[in-house]
Amino acid sequence: MKGSDLTPFQHSLLEWYRAHRRALPWREERDPYRILLSEVLLQQTRVDQAIPYYHRFLERFPDLRSLGEADLEEVLRVWQGAGYYARARNLHKLAQIVSAEPPLPTNYARLRELPGLGPYTAAAVASIAFDEPVAAVDGNVRRVISRLMAWENPTPAALQAKAEEWLAAESPGEWNQAMMELGATLCAPRKPACRSCPLARWCAGQASPERYPAPRARQQRATEAVALVLQGPYGVVLEPRQGRSLGGLWGVPMAEGRSLEPLLRRLAASHGTTIPTPEHAGTVQHAFTHRRLTVQVYKSRWEGPAHDPQSKPLSQLDRKILRQAQAL
DNA sequence: AATGCGGGGAG
């Protein structure tokens, strides 16, 4: 660890970072579990959005042991609202794996084998918590490198190679965070502050930074669904949600399409009774990344067994539906 | 290589 080993390029960024870095909760300490949690929370999530969940999660699950011993449903309840619920399921599974064989792995290759830890998160934890010289390439770093190199459509392999080439191996955790911090603040997607950038003299894309990297083509398709809120003295009928992302959460009975009939048939069969004629309670719109969902919300009086929606982990969509039916 | 997955903030 010698500052004199740094290239002028590396020195400029690290100097800038030490002077301008934001004081974030997980930067105040070196507990690997807390660093791991922060990195998982930050997957596709802005810093400001992740911070409240970071505190809430640690208050309930201060260490890997307490997390591994908890019920998945409670983990999801604490995660509720943060989105990408597979992250919580994977973190819970990770805690159970690690608790059986105590220490958290301390290198990239073994971290990479754990559920929910992909190339970015494994590299971030390995470098920040364990000082392993491996480059962490997230969306920020992708943009920073693309602009410095004037690359419009870089491949992940090219980005990783360039990131490794530039990595300040003496302080990899700090270097990785500096690259991300630059991308999150000055080298922003729109209106980058090139005049303040410590790397401007090395930047090939500075004349037209917004060209790099080229924006991704997307398509949004509209989908329709119907939901039925069965409410009565014992609460609301909730079903376990299926699927990788929403699995483990609960929700009101729903079906694709615009017709209520198939849903009514399914519910009548599963409950062994006919459903009282539903009344239309309104429409709920919900935006997913590649889909715009329009849900027709119906509700019926229901005297049978039900759940207390306050005690179940629900997605934001289901909370919207319950509010629309005035059941939350 | 393409797709699905949440939620929210900025322009």
Place this chain on the structure above:
DNA sequence: CTCCCAGCATT
């Protein structure tokens, strides 16, 4: 409204 964020798993 669109874009995209400290991505990952699956196909």
